[in-house]
Amino acid sequence: MSSPALERVVLLDSSGRPAGEALKSEVHTGETPLHLAFSCYAFDADGRVLFTRRALGKRTWPGVWTGSVCGHPAPGEDSQEAVVRRLDQELGLTANAITMALPEFAYRAVDASGVVENEVCPVYLARVDRDPTPDPDEVAEWQWAQWDDLVRVAATTPWLISPWAVLQIAELAPVLPDLLPEFVTICP
Structure with missing residues (x-):
């Protein structure tokens, strides 16, 4: 794995096709180009x-x-492989199963400092069997939550969570009941 300062991202054209690459450390600005x-x-x-x-x-x-x-x-890495890599790097977790949930999710958002996120961002679901051991440079805290509670938070107090999570949770809510049983057993 290369140094985080040398990580590269895949730039996309307006149709969502690869159109180049850039350093991750330089891509997120007030004019962030569309990327994967x-x-x-x-x-x-x-x-x-x-x-x-x-x-x-x-x-x-x-x-x-x-x-x-x-x-x-x-660049050149499959998105699902990237999910597996980041679950391990950020959270010390290994996925026992992964499924694509929202293949065409995309969003643009501006944070309080003016930095823009402008991403085509497929959304995955993963099954894990233990608590995370997060990298403190990536994750400050973590919590297990009931899905329905997050749906309520996203709908009623969206300012408490990331803008992409607000949008993703709203899109996942109607499809999750069909996807989740593939790899978890939900207890009442």
Whole structure:
């Protein structure tokens, strides 16, 4: 794995096709170009979802609660492989199963400092079997939560979580009942 300062992201054209690459450390600005990312919501065997609070040193949305893990596939790296890599790097977790939930999710958001996120960001669900051991440079805190509680938070107090999580949770809510039983057993 290369140094975080040398990580590269895949730039996309307006149709979402690869159109180059750039250093991750230089791409997130007030005029961030469209680029490829991913998000993942990790669930345990009881159907609880892992929610994380971004480290205070993060460039965008520091200290904000969000999904389990997000990141950027490296040039030439499959998005699902990137999910597996970041689950391990950020949370010390290994996925027992992964499924694509929202293949065409995309968003643009501006944080309080003016930094823009502008991403085509497929959303995955993963099954994990233990608590995380997070990298403190990536994750300040974590919590297992009931999915329905997160749906309520996203709908009623969206300012408490990342803007991409608000949008993703709203899109996941109607499809999750069909996807989740594939790899978790939800307890009442």
